[in-house]
Amino acid sequence: MPFVLILALAGSLAVHGVALFGTDVELFGGGPDPAPLQVELQVPPPAPVAAPVVTKPAVKAKPKVLASARHTAPAITTPVVAAPEAGLETPPEIAPPTPSTAGLASVEPVKPVLAASGTIRFAIFKESLGLQVGRAEHHWEFGEDGSYRLTGVTETSGLAALLKPVRLEIESRGRLVAGGLRPDTFRSRKNGKDANENADFDWSTAAVSLSRDGSVRQIAPGTQDILSLNYQLAYLGRLAEGRDIGVVTGKKYERYALDSLGEEELETPAGRFRTLHLRALTDNTTEIWIALDRQRLPVKIRFTDKKGESFEQVVTEIGTAGEAPRPDVAAPAAQPPF
Secondary structure, three states: OHHHHHHHHHHHHHHHHHHHHOOOOOOOOOOOOOOOOOOOOOOOOOOOOOOOOOEOOOOOOOOHHHHHOOOOOOOOOOOOOOOOOOOOOOOOOOOOOOOOOOOOOOOOOOOOOOOOEEEEEEEEEEOOOOEEEEEEEEEEEEOOOOEEEEEEEEEEOHHHHHHOOOEEEEEEEEEEEOOEEEEEEEEEEEOOEEOOOOEEEEOOOOEEEEOOOOOEEEOOOOOEEOOOHHHHHHHOOOHHHOEEEEEEOOOOEEEEEEEEEEEEEEEEOOEEEEEEEEEEEOOOEEEEEEEOOOOOOEEEEEEEOOOOOEEEEEEEEEEEOOOOOEOOOOOOOOOOOO
């Protein structure tokens, strides 16, 4: 009889494993895309970067507000990540190579819209299951010299972590200039190892070097990496009319046509927010809800891959400038005009 019970338990775990990862979908982002065939004249790539990589990916989550939305994830009444012990470990600082500044005029530091430092935590849901499968944490720091550092950690949780533990880390470093964030380096790690999805920006030549295939691509002014994009939205005007922006994912460079889908009231474990819903359609679909009453912070992100599989992350806690992340109770802050 014990042997029969063991077989039944193994069968149950197998079924859940297939449901969660039957198509081997990576947590919030998918596996590597096939490299497109292209012919272009390129600047020779710079010397390989020896610096380690630390980064974190944006992930999707879903609280009780989602119950009235499109999928049936269970309502959340308390923050998914408790402070302080439940917080994800912040990646250690990595000293990136000094980016080329040849031909760049000296840039005077610009005062950040956000607090000098802060943390946002998210719960991640797989929409086809209506279940939480992970959690994420974003952290930002602005230096007095005009530099910035953004980190993101995403990892599986619960049964998903038991069946397929995944930890993704991403990091964006750069400077805050008149137009907002100007990334210099983007780094990524998966399960503690270099994910080889890194990027080095050279603004003197308006180009980015991608480690994945060694290519050098020309980029448009104001281009962001996939992490800094979420926080650059605080500096862009007229978002309600939509915007076009270059984005480096670590795998490739592409143009995002950000469409505005209008304002929405969003209920989350971190509080209720008046948000602007933005959407970018490429090979995949990326949607971001920014809080108009909280410095345009991203409070909900949805990623839908080519196969239609969606992961959604929803804010559970927000903390800024020395305070521990907590459910949002701060008074609305002044917002830049659209």
